[in-house]
Amino acid sequence: MKEDTASPDIRRRDLLRMIGLTAGGAAMVQAMSALGVAAESPYRGPIDLQGAPKGASVLILGAGMAGMTAAYELRNAGYQVQVLEFNGRAGGRNWSLRGGDRYTELGGATQECKFDKDLYINPGPWRIPYHHRGMLNYCRKLGVPLEAFVQVNYNAYLHSSKAFGGKPQRYREVKADYQGHVAELLAKATRQHALDATVSKEDQEILVESLREWGVLDKDLSYSSSIAASERRGFKKDPGGGLSARPIPSEPMGLKDVLDAKLWRGISAGDMYDMQTGLFQPVGGMGRIGEAFGRELGPVIRYNSKVIDIHQDPAGVTATYEDTSAPGTRQTARADWCVCTIPLSVLSQIPMNVGAPMAAAINAVPYASAIKVGLQFKRRFWEEDDHIYGGITYTDLPISNIGYPNTGYQSSGKGVLLGAYIWGLDAMEFTSMQPEDRVKKAVEYGSQIHPQYQEEFDNGVAVAWHRSPFTLGCMGVWTDATRAKHYDNLCQIDERIVLAGEHASFIGGWQEGAVTSALDAIGRLHQRAVAQGAKA
C-alpha cells in the first residue's frame, strides 16, 4: 500500500518540475491545481516588500479588495500611495446595503433601503471559506469580527416546482433518502456479484458494511422506515420526555420519487471546496471589511473619481480622472507605477497605452449577470414557523436561492432574507425589470416556498450587477480557451502598469481572487521597482 501511494507523488513532483521548465510558472500552477495540490488559496502569509526605493510612488486605481490590499501593503512598505475610486465609498463589490442607504443604478432608478436597524443585505460576496486565508488575514488585521456562515442547513428546503406538487422538501429528508436508496442498490448489486470483476471478495464485505452505515440499511440491506433511518431524516413524531415520549418513525420517499424530483442536484452544494464548513461572514455585513479598509487608508483614497484615461511614459504613469460631483472637470494623478484594479468591463473602455497582448486580454473577458434581492419581513417566520436557522434553500424557480440570516437568531422584530440570488438567463431577465418589479417577482416566487411571504412582506431592495455603475457586471467569465490565450498576458506587468482583481485570478468571483492577485502583482512590481531604483 505504502509504495502505491508514494510513487505517484514522486512522479507528480517530477512532472510539475517538467511543466514548470517547459511552460512557465502559470502553467505549473494550473497543473498543480488540476492535481489537487495547490487548490488552496495561494496566500502564503504577510507579503515581504523590503527595500522599497526611497520616494517611489504607486498609483492604484480602484478601492475594492484588490486595490485596498495593494494600497495597504505598499504603503506599509514605504511607497507613496494614492488610490482613485469611482464610488463615494470604499469596498467595491464588498458591500452591504443597510437601512437608510440609497443606491442609484444605471438607467437612473434609485432605491432607498428601508431595512430596520442592524439588518442588511450583501449584494455581492456573502461568505468567506476557511481556506481563503488572505481574506481572513485582513479581517484579523483590520479588526473585523467574524461569525459563522451557514451553507448547509439540514432543515432548509430543496424545492422543485415540478415535484411533490410543488411542496418544498427538507434537505435532511432528501439527503437521507437519496443516500439510503443508493446504498441499498449498491449493497444488493454487490451481493448479487455485479461487482465481482472490480472489487475483491474481502473488500465487498467492507463495502457492504460501509453502505449499511452510510445509508442506514436494515438487516436485509433495505432502506425503509425505522427509528434508525429517522435518526437521519427526522421523525413523524419526535422523541420527547414523559408519557408522550415515544417517537414515531417517518416514512421515506420511494426511490423513483427521489430520482425523478431531481432534488439530488441540491445535495452537494456544501461539498464544494469553496462552500465547505467552516465558512464565515463579518458581523454586521460583508461591507464591514471594505469600510474598515477605507478607514485604515483614510486620505490615501480619493473618492468620486472616474478614471477616463491612463497613460504611461518611460518615467511614470498618469491617470486622468473626472470628479463625479463636478462633471466635465479634468484632473490628473501621477506616480512611478500603477496597479490598476478597474473591472475589465470598464477598463476595456478606458484609453490606456499598453502592449497589444494585454490590450487583447482586457477585451477578451465578458462579464456575468447576477442578481440579489433582499426582502424584509415583519417577523422571522422562517425561524418561528419553519424552524430554519440560517443556511440556504435551493429551488428551480427563477429566484434560485433563499438565504436565511446567519445571525440574530430568535430575535424579535423584523428580519431580512436573501430573497433571490440568480445567475444566467434568469439574472438577465430580472436585470431587465425595474427594481420594484424584481422585488415583486421575488416575493411572488418565494411565497411558493414560504406562503407567509404574502402576509409578512415589508419592503425590499434588488441589485442587478449589470446595472451597477461601478462594475457593469458581476464578474469576469473565463473559458478554457480564453484562459489559454489571454490570462498570462493580462497578469504580466506592462512596462509600469500591472492589473489586479478577481478577473486576474483563478478564483473568479471570490474576494480571495482579488486579494491574492493583488499580492502577486505588487510582489512582482516591487521587484521591478527595486531593480530600477538601484539603477537610478
Place this chain on the structure above:
Amino acid sequence: MRPFLPRIFLGAVAGICLAGWSAVAFADNSGVVAVAGIGEAGGQEIYGRVCQGCHMPNAQGAVGAGRYPKLGGDPALVSWQYAALRVLNGKGAMPGFGRLAGPMEFPAPVHLSDAQVADVVNYVRSHFGNRYKPDVKPEQVAALPHPE
C-alpha cells in the same frame, strides 16, 4: 493516478484546463437550475428579456464608470453583419450568444439560434428610431463566423 498523468501533462502545456474547472471556480453553484429557458422567443421578447438589461428599455444605453452603447440611432447598425456578429460573439464585456454551454459550465451562457439572432437583429434595426428593413434571414446569420 498514473493513467491520468500524460493527459494532465499535455493539457497543462497546451494551457487547456481539465473539464470541470470552470464549474469549480465560480461563486455559487448549487447544481439546481431554473426550469425555463429562452425557448423559441422572438426578437422583441429577446430584447425585453436579455438585451435591455444593459442597453435599457428604450435602447438609449447608459453611462457609469463605463458605458453601455446606445442602440437607437447607432450608425454602425447600417451593417446587419456588424450587429449579428456582436450578438453571436460578444465584444469586450458583452457576452456572445452564439455559443452553446459546455458540460458543467457555470454560469451557463445564454444561447440564441441563428433564427433568433436574425430576429433580434431585425428588431433592433427597425425599432428605437432605427429604420432599416428587417430582412435578415437565419441562413445569412448561419453563414457568419460563430464562436467555438
